[in-house]
Amino acid sequence: MSGVYERRLLRVERGFGVLEKLWAVPWGFVLLLCAVAGVGYVALYSAGGGAPELYASKHALRFGFGVVVMLCIAFVDIRLIAKLSWLGYAIGIGLLVLVAVHGQVGKGAQRWVELGPVQLQPSELMKILLVLALASWFHRASWERVGNLLFLVPPAIAVLIPVGLILKQPNLGTALITGMIGAAVFWSAGVRWWKFALVGIAAGVAAPIAYDHLHDYQRARITTFLDPESDPLGAGYNIIQSKIALGSGGMWGKGFLQGTQGHLNFLPEKQTDFIFTMIAEEFGLVGAVGTLLLLALVVAFAFLVALRCRHQYGRLLGVGLGTNFFLYVFVNVAMVTGSIPVGGVPLPLISHGGSAMLTAMVGFGLLMSAWVHRDAEFAATKD
Template sequence: MNLQKRLWRPEPSFRLLAKLIQVNWLYVLLICALAGVGYLALYSAGGGTAKTFAAPQIARFGFGLIMMVAVALLSPRVLKILSVPIYLVSVGLLVLVLRMGHVGKGAERWINLAGMQFQPSEFAKIALVLALSTWFCRIDPKRMGNPLRLIPPALMTLLPVALVLKEPNLGTAVIIGTIGATLFFTAGMRLWQIAILLAPVPFLGKVVYGHLHDYQKARIDTFLHPEHDPLGAGYNIIQSKIALGSGGMWGEGYLHGSQGQLNFLPEKQTDFIFTMIGEEWGYAGAISVIGLLGIMILGGMLIALRSRNQFGRLLGLGISVDLFLYCAVNLSMVMGVIPVGGVPLPLISYGGSAMLTMMFGFGLLMSAWVHRNERDRPSEDTDA
């Protein structure tokens, strides 16, 4: 019987079908529901037409959905092999954007790829999660106390952070650094090591502020006192608060939001898309969207916990933390809790870079779920 099992191997098509069945289709349904919310919001942001924002966005989502399923079928072994070239490509694109990138809103963040504007910093976040997951899964957590083992992953994290800061893009740089720190801690980094790394942070605030660009300083000053320049730097956040407040409990009605439809609300299709939702759908609609996002974040965490291998756990956690930071920063920004930083709301805000990279990340999350029962090999539980 054992000999028969060893001799018989499923056909490749059989294996692909089995993996396809194992995809967490309930989570995929949640992704589609969130994209549907985005379509409705962008349809309204376009003035009641799909051609402006909604149609291009849903086309990107369709392509991203196919890509997500394809990535979900890749085994951890293949993903580990691809992690290094993917990371190097992301760093190369960050370098390229500094040399020949497109300047917009005070920063150089976009490059043209095949006629489409692409923001490499979005891709860098997912590439870093994949690279760090591959690195840490090869190290025994008990040996994480050796500082020498932390130097390569630390450099892997600091390099994209430095390049993104150079653009400059402070919000995304902070998110990349936070994702890296989370994976360090989850992989088994000692608390005393974390304390040493974080000790200088409070003292760096004044130094960092001194090196910020004028428009970044204006965002911080506006966050603290938006009423000082209501028609200039404070205009965005003041209009956002007015729109959110005018929505009340049930909203002003779909396609009837005064601030959004009359174009008082700036960047309503990107950074402030949630403000349009709150204005037109009210508190009930806004809290429903937040609940959907929360379920997706929790679902990603559960996928990470269900994985029996370190690679899947770190991969699932990294993607979930990325999704959480996207949501936390954007929602806090439009509510005036933190300075405006230009971070989109996943699958809802208009934009190709964030959409495609997030769908690639969801593909990695699905791969962790499909291969959750695979255990770490002994050779992967030793030194890197």
């Protein structure tokens, strides 16, 4: 062990000072997030008709507040976060129950809850809290214990409870993403592949039954995905207009504020779900690919945290939060390109929306805490 590493480990064991934590913060990652949010500001400025008041200024204020929250979380010892993981999970479940009882209804779904002046979508926050809880459950478990089926029952129930509550809102897309995030943490913790195969077979058998219980609008989304031209002025309108905008941008785009589909209001939800389409129309394939590369670097940092952490808690945190961010990006881009059925999933740090922004910044703060405290010593491994 090198002398530099010994000194760093000694500082971790004694506890970082504020200046040492400031030095340890990955400022390059902070700049990367600023660049992504900057892309969002430009796109929302255009979506607002060339004025910041409608969307862009709110986006900047939310991001600025999010940066403060992120840095505050980054300074918190990762071991304290691990101790509070299940408390956070319980609070998240409580908020989902509150949504079911007193939630605000919007666009046919009951997904939001009023907390004073703040309107929060708990399902977004629940994905982060689920990762924390699962990481806390698995991080001290030995390989043999992870292989014990009974040991997997409590975390499996911990995944199914929020998935079920989110399905009741109804919010099928977020429920599926929540389940996939849980599966990613299970896989990273060392759960055997054949258990995933059994779950996959069960899901395949249950799929036709589940389809019969979908809401009419959810079945319409699937039908429209398979044949959007069957109802070009109704259910297929959104994806048809999105594809027109994507194609019309060409290689270099029509130019900033020059997108016809967006500015003539053919493109629906251009400030939220279809913001990536606006970028592609105005800045072309080059702008779209550049945006995706920036988002890919954010995902790469999450998995870098997983690789560099000496403790299992940080590794599972990196995988779970990285998977969460990746699925956000993948689902949104696949949706607007017609690769999957349309659903209400925003593009993180770019789309207009407070809950998604705050949730993303909380997740990044947790990643940064894991990075700053990547050499922290946890309790001994369970038998």
